Amino acid sequence: MHIEKTIVQFVEKVKPNIFLLKVLAKNISSKATAGQFCNIKVSETDFPLLRRPFSIHNIENESVYFLFDIHGEGTKILSNKKVGDKIDIIGPLGNGFNIDDNYETIFLVAGGIGVAPFPFLTKSLTNKKIITFYGARNKDYIYDKNLINVKYSTDDGSYGFHGNVIELLEKEIGKNDFHNIKIYGCGPTPMLKALQKFSLENKIDCELSVESAMACGFGICQGCPIETTDNSYKLICKDGPVFNSKEIIL
Amino acid sequence: MHIEKTIVQFVEKVKPNIFLLKVLAKNISSKATAGQFCNIKVSETDFPLLRRPFSIHNIENESVYFLFDIHGEGTKILSNKKVGDKIDIIGPLGNGFNIDDNYETIFLVAGGIGVAPFPFLTKSLTNKKIITFYGARNKDYIYDKNLINVKYSTDDGSYGFHGNVIELLEKEIGKNDFHNIKIYGCGPTPMLKALQKFSLENKIDCELSVESAMACGFGICQGCPIETTDNSYKLICKDGPVFNSKEIIL
Amino acid sequence: MNIDLSVNIGSLKLKNPILLASGTVGYGNEISEFTDLSKIGAIVTKSISLKPRKGNPPQRIVETPSGMLNAIGLANVGLEAFVKEKIPFLEKLNATIICNIAASTLDEYVECVKILEYEKSIKAFEINVSCPNVKDGGLIFGNDINWVGKITEQVRKSTSKPIIIKLSPNVPNISDFAAVAKKEGADAVSAINTLVGTSFDIYTRKPKIKNITGGLSGPAIKPIALAKVLEIKRNVDIPIIGVGGIMNWKDVVEFMIVGATAIQIGTANFINPNVSNEIINDLYKFCSEQKIENISSLTGSFQI
Amino acid sequence: MNIDLSVNIGSLKLKNPILLASGTVGYGNEISEFTDLSKIGAIVTKSISLKPRKGNPPQRIVETPSGMLNAIGLANVGLEAFVKEKIPFLEKLNATIICNIAASTLDEYVECVKILEYEKSIKAFEINVSCPNVKDGGLIFGNDINWVGKITEQVRKSTSKPIIIKLSPNVPNISDFAAVAKKEGADAVSAINTLVGTSFDIYTRKPKIKNITGGLSGPAIKPIALAKVLEIKRNVDIPIIGVGGIMNWKDVVEFMIVGATAIQIGTANFINPNVSNEIINDLYKFCSEQKIENISSLTGSFQI
Numbered sequence A, B: 001m002h003i004e005k006t007i008v009q010f011v012e013k014v015k016p017n018i019f020l021l022k023v024l025a026k027n028i029s030s031k032a033t034a035g036q037f038c039n040i041k042v043s044e045t046d047f048p049l050l051r052r053p054f055s056i057h058n059i060e061n062e063s064v065y066f067l068f069d070i071h072g073e074g075t076k077i078l079s080n081k082k083v084g085d086k087i088d089i090i091g092p093l094g095n096g097f098n099i100d101d102n103y104e105t106i107f108l109v110a111g112g113i114g115v116a117p118f119p120f121l122t123k124s125l126t127n128k129k130i131i132t133f134y135g136a137r138n139k140d141y142i143y144d145k146n147l148i149n150v151k152y153s154t155d156d157g158s159y160g161f162h163g164n165v166i167e168l169l170e171k172e173i174g175k176n177d178f179h180n181i182k183i184y185g186c187g188p189t190p191m192l193k194a195l196q197k198f199s200l201e202n203k204i205d206c207e208l209s210v211e212s213a214m215a216c217g218f219g220i221c222q223g224c225p226i227e228t229t230d231n232s233y234k235l236i237c238k239d240g241p242v243f244n245s246k247e248i249i250l
Numbered sequence C, D: 001m002n003i004d005l006s007v008n009i010g011s012l013k014l015k016n017p018i019l020l021a022s023g024t025v026g027y028g029n030e031i032s033e034f035t036d037l038s039k040i041g042a043i044v045t046k047s048i049s050l051k052p053r054k055g056n057p058p059q060r061i062v063e064t065p066s067g068m069l070n071a072i073g074l075a076n077v078g079l080e081a082f083v084k085e086k087i088p089f090l091e092k093l094n095a096t097i098i099c100n101i102a103a104s105t106l107d108e109y110v111e112c113v114k115i116l117e118y119e120k121s122i123k124a125f126e127i128n129v130s131c132p133n134v135k136d137g138g139l140i141f142g143n144d145i146n147w148v149g150k151i152t153e154q155v156r157k158s159t160s161k162p163i164i165i166k167l168s169p170n171v172p173n174i175s176d177f178a179a180v181a182k183k184e185g186a187d188a189v190s191a192i193n194t195l196v197g198t199s200f201d202i203y204t205r206k207p208k209i210k211n212i213t214g215g216l217s218g219p220a221i222k223p224i225a226l227a228k229v230l231e232i233k234r235n236v237d238i239p240i241i242g243v244g245g246i247m248n249w250k251d252v253v254e255f256m257i258v259g260a261t262a263i264q265i266g267t268a269n270f271i272n273p274n275v276s277n278e279i280i281n282d283l284y285k286f287c288s289e290q291k292i293e294n295i296s297s298l299t300g301s302f303q304i
């Protein structure tokens, strides 16, 4: 964990509502693993007050990439950064995806901007058969650079399968004969819920990256609990954001 | 008075700490008189909350100029505007300088960024003998474009007279034989106080542009009173910012 | 779909729930150059006292994080000038007038109300028992439940117009104050007035506001105001006018959901003097999109 | 010039006036990776109760204009684990420990204090009578002057360590509470805890925080906290620990000028976990520039 003054290398609008940010961040880039996140101070003033959490999208040499969509004030400010601007970032935070050599086939299941951590994860999953299931609202919301073997779904049918990504997954799983599957999922909570159900029913090992409002991002505010199946709370920022799907109640 | 969405034509750093802003503002430019001010929303968010008041520095066709120094957060944000940005401005506000044909000689007395309204006033004072007394902290703080007949003073003696602008004024007034003088002053309150004293002692008609914290800028908050010599309050935003020096207690 | 934005505060029917808060629009003169007062639910005039008040010496205001402090000190033209000059102007503009009254004694409240009783265009009184910036009256009344009861009772006896008691947020139990106001015959309560705050210059070590403390308003206090409105709504059956930090239509909806029948816009007028009419338009849009026929159905519609 | 940043809170001498506020740094583990706790005046640990508490269900926090609401619900490891695991860790880091205690009954306060009395490294107790986010205790105590008196009295009888009463800001007369605390033997008071606030989603109409209301902290409340500290300072002769919205060294100086002997940093830790040490350095600079030999000379140095 570092508080690092990073330097913007670029911010690009890659899709109508999606931005790609690249910053030079020596310390963070050297320590990060796939699925971890950073807590970003989007402005130099006290407004907005809190940092904003973003998954690490990718790492390249000493640079860190973030992929984000415009949600409110904070992401808007971030999207307006210029090359050379300094951004104060804390990271890498949390526990990323567990990469386990026992599995042959990996399903990456992404909903919307939940695709953000998968390019880094894809890169980290060497020697695996990866299939990426990627659901988006429509064609314009798909940003699939650095993903492999992608099967698409869109809510409006403008690209790929017409429906949500879990429906797509259900459809595809029957088709082939997969061995030793592990699922990694990231996306909005309703999707994660469906994915959790899917993985339990099909007895597939599954890790989910979950979200929550956060104040600190590293365990001091107790603001980000998630209920666990053993009737206690864990902290999403510190114990997660990646959890085994059997462990948590969504 | 208009609420106008103006468009930035440029923002230039004209001195180490002084910026010149030009905006396209059809309505405001067509109505403004010298000494009036505008109340500027420096950001599109609710931060900072209040508008920031600035004198109208000059008018050119449909454009309005502002000259400002970096004070705190608000002026910093303003200095970072880019060509084409929109700025929400209310103006023109208040009562400007009274231009009175009875006077032959005009002294403009400026302290620091108090020079801001004088180019517009200079332009408005046709057929007058104008002498501008301009005091600044040092050489680097002098921005004298569109002023005429300037006599300088600096606190550190790095340019012109070594001392403050009222001392300079006292020195110069003895030298020449001026007729029918009127003084217009703008600057920090201690300087205005000294100028008020000077004008009373020398029985010279004098108008001062004064400052105050402001919330609204047009008379609804009652936040900007100034004590008057008849023991009541006037509003700086609405009744001023320009007052006859005999009228107010500084 | 026909959208009905009108709301009822007791017997007072307003064309929409947007009111302009006392002290933030004077008597309407200046702001009428920016916004059409005839379209607003009502304008609550600057607190009027029996005699004119000069108000506090400068500096009266200072900005704070997402807020501002003011210590205007109830500067106002006094009842006589108000009746002679201010009311006729507002009548001409077709504005709905709610007259806010401040006083240093119980008798002064009563006297003001009695005099103004005959002004037809005053549709209701808002009784300010909660100004934090004056020595006499103000929070001495507003933070004391007995005083609030007595003032309400006496004012109630003196007028047949609707009365609204403007409550102080500087208490732990605002709903008890609302209950007393209701019991003594108030038609509604306004919540909240400003919170006591201060700010000092670290070099001169002097207060930035001459009065030392001032009243905190603006977005900073919105969460507190919402909690106060909710507290009243859950405990007392009386129409509530929500005030505090409202900047846009979303804030209005939020206040209505937690229990406000109508709302007032204060500090936001300083930043955008046309914000009230913009909000009214936005509320139309919101209601159309959400298929809300009567905006009053939002009031207290929270899901807990 | 030799700058002395040390301050005394009753018999407790601290190396500087910067404390970390309870509930905003846990028990020091995580933040110690970002900041050197041995250099801080003291760390006030997360409110401890006799038994562990799970805390409130999510969502527990939400951002508001220049502030945030939290309803953590005093989630904590309980007294036993605190003694076994948390204190040794803080001792190893050479941190000065002030232990904050929360309870649902008078007896629970007393019992906690009695058990912890033997922990040498606990330098003082901060008694939290003002948590807005729990059903039992909390503001039922904090807004009731009799309870605050009784709790102080009983805790005083049970310990020889300095005790600090953490006051609720949700009252109109905080200095009366400080006076009672003093009378019953408190060594200092902390002002302020959070203010009750709420926030609702306008589409689901549900509270954004599961607990419905939360405690407002951050810069938004700074003017209120300053006014409360000033009120206590002008009325009661007791050391005050200022808390509320402090983001930087200027805020610290402002709090000291209005009367704080020391201050606590809360929400700011979330944004910059090293802010406390940065502030200490900045205070050195400020004191050098302003030729202030003892920072304690700032306390209550306001010019009115």
Ligand SMILES: Cc1cc2nc3c(=O)[nH]c(=O)nc-3n(C[C@H](O)[C@H](O)[C@H](O)COP(=O)(O)OP(=O)(O)OC[C@H]3O[C@@H](n4cnc5c(N)ncnc54)[C@H](O)[C@@H]3O)c2cc1C
Binding pocket: A037, A048, A050, A051, A052, A053, A054, A055, A056, A066, A067, A068, A069, A070, A071, A072, A073, A074, A075, A076, A113, A116, A117, A210, A211, A212, A213, A214, A241, D062, D063
């Ligand atoms: C571990 C984690 C990883 C994330 N990774 C990404 C990513 O890679 N790309 C991406 O676009 N988004 C990501 N998000 C969501 C992102 O943090 C929010 O979109 C962002 O905080 C919105 O800020 P705003 O100011 O634009 O929105 P506003 O709605 O104005 O924010 C208001 C407040 O709500 C919080 N908030 C709003 N939405 C969310 C949310 N979905 N999750 C958590 N807090 C929220 C904000 O942090 C802020 O405190 C991630 C969230 C978490 C918790």
Ligand SMILES: Cc1cc2nc3c(=O)[nH]c(=O)nc-3n(C[C@H](O)[C@H](O)[C@H](O)COP(=O)(O)OP(=O)(O)OC[C@H]3O[C@@H](n4cnc5c(N)ncnc54)[C@H](O)[C@@H]3O)c2cc1C
Binding pocket: B037, B048, B050, B051, B052, B053, B054, B055, B056, B066, B067, B068, B069, B070, B071, B072, B073, B074, B075, B076, B113, B116, B117, B210, B211, B212, B213, B214, B241, C062, C063
């Ligand atoms: C009628 C009028 C005309 C002005 N004309 C000019 C001008 O032409 N050029 C220029 O550089 N400055 C001018 N000023 C001063 C300018 O308004 C302040 O410098 C500016 O508001 C500072 O904002 P900030 O956010 O950078 O500073 P901050 O100190 O962060 O502001 C904090 C708050 O204090 C207020 N404030 C701070 N300084 C002043 C001040 N001197 N006067 C009034 N309010 C202040 C701000 O408006 C804000 O509400 C004028 C002020 C007035 C009243």
Ligand SMILES: Cc1cc2nc3c(=O)[nH]c(=O)nc-3n(C[C@H](O)[C@H](O)[C@H](O)COP(=O)(O)O)c2cc1C
Binding pocket: B221, B222, B223, C021, C022, C023, C024, C046, C047, C070, C072, C074, C100, C128, C131, C166, C192, C193, C194, C216, C217, C218, C219, C221, C243, C244, C245, C246, C264, C265, C266, C267, C268
């Ligand atoms: C400058 C100013 C003056 C005010 N004067 C009065 C007043 O005279 N009477 C009154 O009842 N409230 C007065 N108020 C309080 C407002 O009516 C309102 O209750 C408060 O500002 C909170 O709303 P806001 O956050 O929208 O401003 C004043 C507020 C401000 C900011």
Ligand SMILES: Cc1cc2nc3c(=O)[nH]c(=O)nc-3n(C[C@H](O)[C@H](O)[C@H](O)COP(=O)(O)O)c2cc1C
Binding pocket: A221, A222, A223, D021, D022, D023, D024, D046, D047, D070, D072, D074, D100, D128, D131, D166, D192, D193, D194, D216, D217, D218, D219, D221, D243, D244, D245, D246, D264, D265, D266, D267, D268
């Ligand atoms: C997330 C959070 C948790 C808190 N938990 C506690 C607590 O357990 N005990 C306590 O006395 N105060 C608690 N507080 C209050 C703080 O100690 C402090 O009084 C308050 O936040 C105001 O200071 P600030 O504005 O600097 O945050 C908590 C505050 C926050 C934001």
Ligand code: FES
Binding pocket: A213, A214, A215, A216, A217, A218, A219, A220, A221, A222, A223, A224, A235, A236, A237, A238
């Ligand atoms: S965000 Fe603070 S503990 Fe998780």
Ligand code: FES
Binding pocket: B213, B214, B215, B216, B217, B218, B219, B220, B221, B222, B223, B224, B235, B236, B237, B238
């Ligand atoms: S600034 Fe509002 S009345 Fe002058």
